[in-house]
Amino acid sequence: MTLPAAASRLPVLTRRKLFQLGALDVTGGWLTQLAAPLRATAAEKVKPRGTAECVIFVNMVGGPSQMDTFDLKEQKSTPANLDARTTKHGLKWPYGLLPRTAGVLDDLVIVRSMGAWESTHNLAQYWQQVGHGFSSARAKEMPSIGSVIAYELKDKAKPGDFLPPFVSLNFPATGQNGFLLTEGFLDSVAAPLAMDIRNGLDVPFVLPGEYQGRYDRRMEFLETFDTSRKTDAASAPKRFLEWESFTRNAHRMLKSPAIGKIFELGAEERTRYGSNPFGDACLVARNMVKADAGARYILLNQGGWDHHGYIYGAGRGEEVVPGGPPKGPSGIYALCRQFDQGFSSLIRDLQQTKSRDGRSSLLEKTFVVAAGEFGRTPGPLNGIDGRDHWAPVRCGAFAGGGVKHPGRVIGATDEQAGKITRFDWHKNRAIFPEDVTATIYSVLGIDWTKSLSGTPSGRDFMYVEPMSGTNFIGSTEIGELFA
Numbered sequence: 001m002t003l004p005a006a007a008s009r010l011p012v013l014t015r016r017k018l019f020q021l022g023a024l025d026v027t028g029g030w031l032t033q034l035a036a037p038l039r040a041t042a043a044e045k046v047k048p049r050g051t052a053e054c055v056i057f058v059n060m061v062g063g064p065s066q067m068d069t070f071d072l073k074e075q076k077s078t079p080a081n082l083d084a085r086t087t088k089h090g091l092k093w094p095y096g097l098l099p100r101t102a103g104v105l106d107d108l109v110i111v112r113s114m115g116a117w118e119s120t121h122n123l124a125q126y127w128q129q130v131g132h133g134f135s136s137a138r139a140k141e142m143p144s145i146g147s148v149i150a151y152e153l154k155d156k157a158k159p160g161d162f163l164p165p166f167v168s169l170n171f172p173a174t175g176q177n178g179f180l181l182t183e184g185f186l187d188s189v190a191a192p193l194a195m196d197i198r199n200g201l202d203v204p205f206v207l208p209g210e211y212q213g214r215y216d217r218r219m220e221f222l223e224t225f226d227t228s229r230k231t232d233a234a235s236a237p238k239r240f241l242e243w244e245s246f247t248r249n250a251h252r253m254l255k256s257p258a259i260g261k262i263f264e265l266g267a268e269e270r271t272r273y274g275s276n277p278f279g280d281a282c283l284v285a286r287n288m289v290k291a292d293a294g295a296r297y298i299l300l301n302q303g304g305w306d307h308h309g310y311i312y313g314a315g316r317g318e319e320v321v322p323g324g325p326p327k328g329p330s331g332i333y334a335l336c337r338q339f340d341q342g343f344s345s346l347i348r349d350l351q352q353t354k355s356r357d358g359r360s361s362l363l364e365k366t367f368v369v370a371a372g373e374f375g376r377t378p379g380p381l382n383g384i385d386g387r388d389h390w391a392p393v394r395c396g397a398f399a400g401g402g403v404k405h406p407g408r409v410i411g412a413t414d415e416q417a418g419k420i421t422r423f424d425w426h427k428n429r430a431i432f433p434e435d436v437t438a439t440i441y442s443v444l445g446i447d448w449t450k451s452l453s454g455t456p457s458g459r460d461f462m463y464v465e466p467m468s469g470t471n472f473i474g475s476t477e478i479g480e481l482f483a
Helices: 015-023 121-130 145-156 209-225 238-255 267-273 277-291 331-352 433-443
Strands: 039-042 054-060 084-086 092-094 109-114 166-169 193-195 297-302 366-371 394-399 408-410 420-422 450-453
Touching (some): 054 433, 145 433, 277 297, 277 331, 366 433
Parallel strands (some): 109 408, 166 193
Antiparallel strands (some): 039 450, 366 394
16 A cells, blocks of 8 residues: 555554544444334335435535636636636636546536525535534434435345445534534434544554454453443343444454455555545545445545635635745635546546446446535625625536436526526426435435434424425426436
């Protein structure tokens, strides 16, 4: 494995490392049943597509500027080095920011008629991750999209699966732009494996082969003196059962000879993906899809898109350093450089890699979404040369998982990318987070009209609500992606 020194060493399974396994953000096992069965009902008869086996959601945390990325609009403030050109698909595209992504447009559908309900990060991120608006009364019980997927697909796990269904990579730790949402009222079957590899791939559940014997002996010794493990499950506390389930499934990961391959990132591939934490996360996501080992929803996060000030750095893609020399790319230049290499390489590799059945590509079996929680303010830059939050318009890129006729655009905006002028789908309104959520469930074969009763609050949990905060919107999948 060829990584920087701090990230290249596989960990030795010391006692400290063994107990660090308990500090992973997995709050329980992902292959166990709920302690009390929930009752499911469907509001209407729909036919989920079931065209994908996995979803990768590239979460552009902070809200990227739509007029500089997927919906380029040249304005007085637009630097010339954004290199606006028209692609063969008829799209105006920022080759100075996203040249490699331009090379995979044949695999993407760009959607420019998306909107958001909220213009503050934590609320908009909540909506993006859960598909529902925030309610303080129910906040602790609402599960995220990934957790619903894990719950729904738990019975479809293969005997050889060693990855949890829900994986989150590099979610920003500060909470400034919101927090990672987890399983809510669902059991630990639906909890995410939350990994932060921004400081290197020191992954405690990757066990070198020479330490397998030591690990087995220690586990056997632990089981001999830990009499609590012999407690009757019928009378054991729920927390104990969750911990026991977590231990078994962490053991499954540790014992799998294939787990190490997922985190083996060669120097050449890392360079192609950008040699940065976002690129590394894209590589890990690709490897998880290729392994076909149980991961069904991968939330792949890239923070830093909140460009309230100096969105173009010093106007030349350089960091603003008053009185000093430039220090390299900053602002949207730095974020786009990372995104461009990692995202385009991910799409290209998925497209060029055959699935295990040899009949289709990995991209055909993987639904990929890239979007932020909202857009940025149109018109002139603000007083500190940046753009603020803008809920009415945001953009996204969609690929794979049954998406047809890539290379096209759905929707259009005005000359400043501040107002949707054409929706281009069967609803005469913007495409909201609920519709994206319904589409994600549909491609995985999940009925998005389902509800679960038996929640702690007593209120049914609807996978996707037909109501917005103000009126009935009839939330539905974005069928035009597949037509």
